[in-house]
Amino acid sequence: MNNRTTILETALSFFAAFGYEATGTLEICDAAGVSKPTMYHYFKSKRGLMEAILSGNFQPFLERLKEASRYQHDLTLNLERVMRAYFSFAQENPVFYRLQFSMQYAPLKSESYELVLPWVKRQREPIQAMFAQAEADHGNMRGRSSGYTTTLLGMINAYASDALARERELDDELIYQARHQFMHGIFS
Amino acid sequence: MNNRTTILETALSFFAAFGYEATGTLEICDAAGVSKPTMYHYFKSKRGLMEAILSGNFQPFLERLKEASRYQHDLTLNLERVMRAYFSFAQENPVFYRLQFSMQYAPLKSESYELVLPWVKRQREPIQAMFAQAEADHGNMRGRSSGYTTTLLGMINAYASDALARERELDDELIYQARHQFMHGIFS
DNA sequence: CAGATACTATACCGAGCGGTATACTCTGCG
């Protein structure tokens, strides 16, 4: 494994465990077995390091999410796919998932929040588009696509973080339950 | 307003906006119009300042929560009371609610998380006790009181933070919807 | 081989942090 990758993975684990603001660059470099100029050679700054971590993990996930939320006149199917995308992402990258999770709920004016915000927006886009298209087939959903997006993501994050904390599987049963509960919230 | 209170309120607004780790003691003192030794006179340390904020806001809420979750063989009523306790707490202290929220989801080894953890545990106790007692009346709930507590708190936080972000009211309609959706998740 | 380019280490910088030593002022009380 090359230095660049080692630094990225070391930084990820430190940021996830202690937080971005509380982790020093020297700490990361020592643990990765390189010196500071090496890290600053690959990533221009501490912020640039975090940006590389976010983009490296979020970019591939976003492609999967776009595919999962492509509306085909079957909202139930779509919801299941979107939830599956999130849950398997959380399960495959538990450390990164924990990191982005804490960043999403960080104080609004913190650097952490500022850094993750564009990625949160990019996640909302395809999901909100899916709900907007579904409005045509379900009249009672009209004008609520933004609210549905928020609620869905909130529920997914609640389930995922709970499962991660208890080291429980995010399996088909849980997906069925979450989807069922969410649909019930929409149509009742 | 005396200096102690001014410092507490100033610190609360800074911690909520920028985060505990990212806020300097000097920043707080300047904004509060006092000097550092004054702050260190009232609170032994930066950590002690945060502890005073947490205890001053959480303590009264905990009393209300204990009362709301006293089980009287009517789980629906209890859920409504608990949700109402949280929602009105969030609405009356939006800044503090935002702060404790970000601390709950902070990295596990951060000082923020460490500081809020005992208060989170103290909140779970009465709620989990409520579910444990309800098991006697609802056989299909057996052995799930911890899971229910987590899910309920996750759902409440999702609703509350969403409402706070959109500056929407946490009114009776929302409480009904949330309670209904949660009960449906339990009994289906 | 020669030169450029990518990579790495030592040693350092200015700034800001949490916290404090010292000393002064104000207020209440005998």
Place this chain on the structure above:
DNA sequence: CGCAGAGTATACCGCTCGGTATAGTATCTG
């Protein structure tokens, strides 16, 4: 008054932080 103690300000300390100047080495390319 005279004294005690709470409260406040100035000025400072030691430390760690993010970031860099300098210089050296390895590797690739003509």
